[in-house]
Amino acid sequence: MASSSSPSFPRHEGHSMDGMGDMGNSSTSGGHDGSMGSMMMAMVFQTQTATPLYSSAWTPGSAGAYAGTCIFLVVLAVVARLLLAARALQEARWLDRDLGRRYVAAPGKASLAEALSRDPDAKQHVALSVNGVEESVCVVERRGHVARPWRFSVDPVRAVMDTVIVGVGYLLMLAVMTMNVGYFMSVLAGVFIGSLAVGRYSGVGEH
Numbered sequence: 001m002a003s004s005s006s007p008s009f010p011r012h013e014g015h016s017m018d019g020m021g022d023m024g025n026s027s028t029s030g031g032h033d034g035s036m037g038s039m040m041m042a043m044v045f046q047t048q049t050a051t052p053l054y055s056s057a058w059t060p061g062s063a064g065a066y067a068g069t070c071i072f073l074v075v076l077a078v079v080a081r082l083l084l085a086a087r088a089l090q091e092a093r094w095l096d097r098d099l100g101r102r103y104v105a106a107p108g109k110a111s112l113a114e115a116l117s118r119d120p121d122a123k124q125h126v127a128l129s130v131n132g133v134e135e136s137v138c139v140v141e142r143r144g145h146v147a148r149p150w151r152f153s154v155d156p157v158r159a160v161m162d163t164v165i166v167g168v169g170y171l172l173m174l175a176v177m178t179m180n181v182g183y184f185m186s187v188l189a190g191v192f193i194g195s196l197a198v199g200r201y202s203g204v205g206e207h
Contacts, residue, residue, distance in 0.1 A: 044179060051180040054171070070186040073175050077190020078197070080168045085201035087161050094154050
C-alpha cells in the first residue's frame with residue numbers, strides 16, 4: 001500500500017503546481033493584453049468634455065469650463081505664432097546690425113575702395129546709372145556661409161526665445177496628445193489665426 005500510494009503523491013503535487021503556473025501565465029497574459037488594449041483605445045479621438053489638460057486638477061467639469069479650456073488653447077497657439085514672428089523680426093534686426101558693423105571707417109586703415117581692389121572676391125563691373133556710365137563699381141561675392149560672431153547682447157536673448165518657443169510648442173503637443181477633438185481643433189484654430197495675423201513675418205530672417 002505504501003509503495004503504491006507514494007507515486008501518486010508527487011503526481012498530485014506536480015499537477016497542482018502546473019495548474020498554478022497556468023493560472024499565473026493566464027493572468028500575466030491577460031494583464032498584458034489588457035494594457036495593450038487600453039493603449040489601443042487611448043490612440044483614438046474622443047469627445048469627452050472631462051478630459052484632463054496638463055494635470056488631473058485641470059479637468060473641465062462643465063461645458064463652460066471645457067469651452068474656456070479650448071479658448072485657452074486657441075490663445076496659446078496664437079502666442080506660439082507670435083513668438084515665431086517676433087524671433088524672425090529680431091533675427092533680421094540682428095543681421096542688419098552685424099552687416100552695419102562691416103562698414104565702419106577706422107583712421108589709418110585702408111579705404112573701402114582700396115580694400116575691395118585687393119579682395120579676390122571683388123569684381124570690377126561697369127554699371128549704367130542716372131549719372132552715366134559708372135566704371136568704379138565693385139561687386140563682392142560671398143562664397144559659402146559665414147558664421148556670425150557670438151555676442152553677449154544677442155545669443156542669450158536668442159537662447160531664451162528659443163526655449164520659450166519650444167516650451168509653448170510642447171504644451172500644444174501635449175494638448176493634442178490627449179486625443180480630444182475640441183483640444184485638437186482649438187490648436188489648429190489658433191495656428192490659423194496666428195498665421196493669418198503675423199505669418200508674413202515668420203520668414204523675415206530667412207535668407
